[in-house]
Every structure is written in structure tokens, then in C-alpha cells.
Amino acid sequence: MSDEKLVGIVLVSHSAEVAASVAELAKGLAGGATAVPVAPAGGTEGGGLxxxxxLISAAAAAVDRGRGVAVLTDLGSAVLTVKALLAEGDELPDGTRLVDAPFVEGAVAAVVTASTGADLDAVEAAAAEAYTYRKV
Amino acid sequence: MLDADFFRRWVAATAASVDREAERLTALDSAIGDADHGSNMQRGFKAVTAALEKEAPETPGAILMLAGRQLISTVGGASGPLYGTLLRRTGKALGDAAEVTEAQLAEALRAGVEGVMVLGGAAPGDKTMVDALVPAVDALGDGFAAARTAAEEGALATVPLQARKGRASYLGERSIGHQDPGATSSALLIAGLAEASGE
Incomplete structure (x- = not known):
């Protein structure tokens, strides 16, 4: 398992603290999923919102193991910046994908699924499915 | 014909007006957004100016591609990828020609505006930069001054609209009565064209 190449996860939030905390939360809730490469890309380079x-390009490069990278975002410029970088073609590793998912629940689902050695399609599907998780 | 110097003048004129109007853009953004549009655009165009000086691209297309790249990297808000896409799509459509006609620029800008609409999912009437850009591109056939007027009128016409995109859309009816900051900065970009042409 330790030699297995896993899908990488990038968490993009307007806030550095939110991105880092959700990364920690997702890895923590995933139990033995510490092998999953997860990188936060939060806030601006200057530390603002x-x-x-x-930061997104660097995070994606850092978690790329050759099996694809799932990028989860919060909203607004986080979504648009990832889309613009994907449109550039050479800014993000091959097989990087913006995943349409709720940020916290999707991150947990993505990290747990990635820890099983699942491919990018399965990680994306699990993260997207988090939208159907109702609380009331 | 429009040469690389024209495009450098366009970017410089826009950078200067963004700098001049930064406080107003931020004030508009504090009414319905997160109060950073002026400073974000200022930072972006400062980086554009520095990059153009350092890398000295020689064709209209290359100038806009580099400017767009800088905006995507440095603005820090949604206007970064949106304006970045606008300039990069426009630049890409211009190819590597040393000079382009006004008609070619109009056609390229239309491609750029379409790129913005696809990226942001906005249509005319949603109270966004599209409300200044679409009328401007439509008016370009009548010259740069006509485009500037159309963009300014388009920006003003966002006042009674209810926002349907971006953070302002969460305000619902409370977004009515405020001019959209993105449409306002878009009008500055188009005014820069008129300034560069001397119209």
C-alpha cells in the first residue's frame, strides 16, 4: 500500500486557515489515510483572503503522483482561478480536475476514497456524492 | 493598423485609470461585494506593467497574453481569472501578427468576452462586467469612442439590476441601486482603448 500511487487532493479556499484545517480534518477523519497526498492552497500569497x-499550481505539483489530482474549492475566485488555470493547459499537472463538491464533506469523501487506491473518476464521484448527504 | 505600441498604450492607459479610480472601485465593491476590487485591480495592473517592461513582448497578441497571465496570478479575486481570460482569449485570437486591423481586434475581443461569459457563467443583465463589455464590443464597429460610450452606459445601466452572479447575488434585492464594480472597471478597460487610439 505504501508503494501504491494515489490520487492527489488540493483544497482551495479563500482562507489559508480554512484550507489547512479542512486538509487536517479530512486526513484525520480518514484514519489511516495519511499516505494520501493532500495539499491546502488557501488565501493569497500575502496571507490575505x-x-x-x-499557491494552487504549487499545491497541485506537490501532490501529483501521476494518478491525477482532484481539486476542491470553496467559491467565487477559487473556482474561477482553477478553471482559468485548467484552460491554460500547462499550469497544472496532467490529469488535474476541478471536482464539483461541497468543500468539507467532499474533501473527507475524496481523501478516504483516494486512500483505497481508487482512481480519479472514483475520487471525483465520491466527492460529488457528498452533495446528496442530507442533514435534516 | 494597430501595432504593438497601440497595445502597450492601451494597457498603460488602463493601468493609469485603474490606479486613479481604485478608491471608487473599492467603494462600489464595499456596497455589494467584499470591498477589494480597486486594490485587487491596482495590484494586478501594477504587475502587468512590470511584466511588460521586463519581458518586452513584441506583438499585440503576446502583449495581451502576458498581461492576462499576470492578472490571473496577481489579482487574488474573481476579477483576476475573468480579466485574465478576457485578455488571453483576445490575445490568442490575434495570433502572432505584428499589426492588426480594428476589425480583427473587434473580432478578437468578442472571442475574449465570450470566454469571460463561459468562465463566469454570466449573461447580459446579470449585473457583471459582461454588461459593459458586450455593448462595447457591439459598438466597436463604429470606432473606439463609440465603444467607450457604450461601455460607460452599460456600466451605468447595472444600477437598477439585481445581481445574479458572484457574491453580490447573495444580497438579492439589496443589490439593486448600486453600480456593479466589475462593469465599472470594464468600462475603464474600454476607455483605455479609446485613449490609446486618440479618439
Missing amino acids: GTSAE
Whole structure:
């Protein structure tokens, strides 16, 4: 398992603290999923609220193991920046995908699924399915 | 014909007006957004100016591609990828020609505006930059001054609209009565064209 190549996960939030905390939460709730490469890309490079294309590119490169990278975002510029980078073609590793999922629940589902060695399609499906999880 | 110098003047004129109007853009954004549009655009165009000086791209297309890349990287808000896409799509459509006609620029800008609409999912009437850009592109056939007027009128016409995209859309009816900051900065970009042309 330790030699297995896993799908990487990037968590993009307007806030550095939110991105880092959700990464920690998802890994923690995933139990033995510490092998899953997860990287937060939160806030601007200056430490403010916003989105940094550079931090996103660096995070995606850091978690890329050659099996694809699932990117989860919060809203607004986080979504648009990832889409713009994907449209550029050479800014993100091959097989990087913006996953349409709720940020916290989707991150947990993505990390747990990735820990099983599942491929990017399965990780994306699990994260997206988190939308159907009703609380009331 | 429009040469690389024209495009450098366009970007410089826009950077100067964004700098001049930054406080107003932020004030508009504090009414219905998160109060950072002026400073974000200012930071973005400062980076654009520095990058153009350093890398000295030589064709209209290359100038817009580089400017767009800088905006995507440095703005930090949704306007970064949106304006970045606008300039990069426009630049890409211009190819590597050393000079382009006004008609070619109009056609390329239309491709750029379509790129913005696809990326942001906005249509005319949603109270976004599209409300200034679409009328401007439609008016370009009558010259840059006509495009500037159309963009400014388009930006003003966002006042009675209810926002349907972006953070302002969460405000619902309370977004009515405020001019959209993105449409306002879009009008500055189009005014930069008129300034570069001397119209």
C-alpha cells in the first residue's frame, strides 16, 4: 500500500486557515489515510483572503503522483482561478480536475476514497456524492 | 493598423485609470461585494506593467497574453481569472501578427468576452462586467469612442439590476441601486482603448 500511487487532493479556499484545517480534518477523519497526498492552497500569497494561482499550481505539483489530482474549492475566485488555470493547459499537472463538491464533506469523501487506491473518476464521484448527504 | 505600441498604450492607459479610480472601485465593491476590487485591480495592473517592461513582448497578441497571465496570478479575486481570460482569449485570437486591423481586434475581443461569459457563467443583465463589455464590443464597429460610450452606459445601466452572479447575488434585492464594480472597471478597460487610439 505504501508503494501504491494515489490520487492527489488540493483544497482551495479563500482562507489559508480554512484550507489547512479542512486538509487536517479530512486526513484525520480518514484514519489511516495519511499516505494520501493532500495539499491546502488557501488565501493569497500575502496571507490575505483570496485566491492565489501560484499557491494552487504549487499545491497541485506537490501532490501529483501521476494518478491525477482532484481539486476542491470553496467559491467565487477559487473556482474561477482553477478553471482559468485548467484552460491554460500547462499550469497544472496532467490529469488535474476541478471536482464539483461541497468543500468539507467532499474533501473527507475524496481523501478516504483516494486512500483505497481508487482512481480519479472514483475520487471525483465520491466527492460529488457528498452533495446528496442530507442533514435534516 | 494597430501595432504593438497601440497595445502597450492601451494597457498603460488602463493601468493609469485603474490606479486613479481604485478608491471608487473599492467603494462600489464595499456596497455589494467584499470591498477589494480597486486594490485587487491596482495590484494586478501594477504587475502587468512590470511584466511588460521586463519581458518586452513584441506583438499585440503576446502583449495581451502576458498581461492576462499576470492578472490571473496577481489579482487574488474573481476579477483576476475573468480579466485574465478576457485578455488571453483576445490575445490568442490575434495570433502572432505584428499589426492588426480594428476589425480583427473587434473580432478578437468578442472571442475574449465570450470566454469571460463561459468562465463566469454570466449573461447580459446579470449585473457583471459582461454588461459593459458586450455593448462595447457591439459598438466597436463604429470606432473606439463609440465603444467607450457604450461601455460607460452599460456600466451605468447595472444600477437598477439585481445581481445574479458572484457574491453580490447573495444580497438579492439589496443589490439593486448600486453600480456593479466589475462593469465599472470594464468600462475603464474600454476607455483605455479609446485613449490609446486618440479618439
